[in-house]
Amino acid sequence: MTPEATMTTGADLEKLAALRLAAAEVPDPEIPVLTIADLGILRDVRFAADGLPEVVLTPTYSGCPATEAIRQDVLTQTRSVDARVRVVIELAPAWTTDWITDDGKAKLRDYGIAPPRPTRTGPVPVRLGSRPAVRDAARTDPARCPRCDSADTELISQFGSTPCKSLRRCRGCAEPFDEFKSL
Amino acid sequence: MTSSAPANAEVAAYAIRLGDDALILSHRLSEWSAHAPQIEEDIALSNIALDLLGQARTLLTYGGSYSGRSEDDLAYLREERQFTNLQLTEIENGNFAVTMIRQLLFSCYQHELYRDLESSRDAQLAAIAAKAVKEVAYHVEHASTWIIRLGDGTELSHDRAQAALETVWPYSHEMFADDELARRIADLGVGPLPSGLRPAWLGSVQDVLTEATLTLPDDDWKPTGGRKGLHTEGFGYLLAEMQHLHRSHPGAQW
Numbered sequence: 479m480t481p482e483a484t485m486t487t488g489a490d491l492e493k494l495a496a497l498r499l500a501a502a503e504v505p506d507p508e509i510p511v512l513t514i515a516d517l518g519i520l521r522d523v524r525f526a527a528d529g530l531p532e533v534v535l536t537p538t539y540s541g542c543p544a545t546e547a548i549r550q551d552v553l554t555q556t557r558s559v560d561a562r563v564r565v566v567i568e569l570a571p572a573w574t575t576d577w578i579t580d581d582g583k584a585k586l587r588d589y590g591i592a593p594p595r596p597t598r599t600g601p602v603p604v605r606l607g608s609r610p611a612v613r614d615a616a617r618t619d620p621a622r623c624p625r626c627d628s629a630d631t632e633l634i635s636q637f638g639s640t641p642c643k644s645l646r647r648c649r650g651c652a653e654p655f656d657e658f659k660s661l
Numbered sequence: 662m663t664s665s666a667p668a669n670a671e672v673a674a675y676a677i678r679l680g681d682d683a684l685i686l687s688h689r690l691s692e693w694s695a696h697a698p699q700i701e702e703d704i705a706l707s708n709i710a711l712d713l714l715g716q717a718r719t720l721l722t723y724g725g726s727y728s729g730r731s732e733d734d735l736a737y738l739r740e741e742r743q744f745t746n747l748q749l750t751e752i753e754n755g756n757f758a759v760t761m762i763r764q765l766l767f768s769c770y771q772h773e774l775y776r777d778l779e780s781s782r783d784a785q786l787a788a789i790a791a792k793a794v795k796e797v798a799y800h801v802e803h804a805s806t807w808i809i810r811l812g813d814g815t816e817l818s819h820d821r822a823q824a825a826l827e828t829v830w831p832y833s834h835e836m837f838a839d840d841e842l843a844r845r846i847a848d849l850g851v852g853p854l855p856s857g858l859r860p861a862w863l864g865s866v867q868d869v870l871t872e873a874t875l876t877l878p879d880d881d882w883k884p885t886g887g888r889k890g891l892h893t894e895g896f897g898y899l900l901a902e903m904q905h906l907h908r909s910h911p912g913a914q915w
Contacts, residue, residue: 541715
């Protein structure tokens with residue numbers, strides 16, 4: 479590596495900021511009210527060892543088909559800043575719904591999707607007897623209906639229209655709704 | 662992915678083995694799409710298949726990188742005898758109870774395995790496991806809920822769940838068989854010795870079966886060979902369906 483490549487100049491910092499700004503605005507293809515920055519999957523914008531800029535993303539679920547679409551969208555959005563930009567995917571540390579910003583959670587609620595509850599109260603640490611469990615009933619914090627804000631809701635299925643959502647029903651207003659699963 | 666290739670051939674083979682388990686079970690579960698007993702279940706099984714496919718992709722990509730093979734090379738261009746998945750993951754779906762019993766036995770195993778792999782000396786396997794273990798917790802929950810509902814349900818659903826358990830149980834033993842590669846992987850500090858996972862697995866499974874009023878079968882027949890490329894009769898048909906498009910149109914993309 480040449481000495482120049484290791485130095486970060488003011489122009490470099492400006493470029494990183496411009497790349498970050500462009501990448502952060504990319505919407506999630508399945509929940510378009512959220513940007514990838516809201517979701518907490520835009521992990522880093524940096525210069526790689528070879529001096530070229532790269533945007534680092536982390537996937538939500540291992541098999542989420544949106545990851546590939548997001549990678550393409552980020553490339554499209556950031557190429558105007560630097561045509562040499564790369565998008566890299568990093569798995570560790572594993573993404574958690576706790577990284578969704580407060581602003582992102584509010585947008586989800588307005589969109590009709592109950593935001594994820596904190597993972598501290600489930601799902602992973604819960605054990606039922608000796609087995610791992612994500613028992614909804616074991617949770618002390620209720621999922622609230624995004625329409626009427628009732629806390630009286632029930633789980634229909636842990637698996638919904640995308641990997642990240644479960645399906646619930648509100649006993650208050652009788653409407654079904656999606657909840658962003660805690661992960 | 663940006664990770665470097667596996668440190669040696671053993672780690673690569675181990676990653677491919679775990680990737681094969683996830684890939685083949687994913688394919689089996691995807692066969693339920695549009696055939697499940699209710700629409701919520703159709704969606705649930707497809708979601709679980711998708712989680713497993715994602716895990717398979719990262720594991721096969723990683724394992725294959727050691728020998729310059731892509732995930733597609735491994736999934737679509739290997740012959741039956743080159744797949745090293747557990748026979749449990751390939752057995753036919755049967756009725757819904759058979760599929761759910763297979764889900765219970767495999768998800769509980771995978772949960773123990775991934776929890777252990779989170780502290781693997783291999784950084785990429787640890788990263789894959791730390792991500793996947795959270796997904797698998799939902800799979801365990803899904804299978805447990807169904808088995809309790811079926812077992813502790815009507816006389817018919819109970820009998821079918823018990824019969825499914827008797828059918829699938831023999832295939833569970835292969836998950837805990839310590840072969841040469843598994844011992845080497847344990848020596849390297851890369852993964853757990855399979856037999857060591859069984860006590861915790863049995864505790865989890867037993868808990869669910871008790872609540873489901875089902876009886877643990879006797880340990881009798883213990884079919885094995887998946888890790889050596891020996892598969893059940895239905896496996897060739899599975900591969901034919903899974904690989905047909907790619908083999909007919911090599912390099913096809915969309």
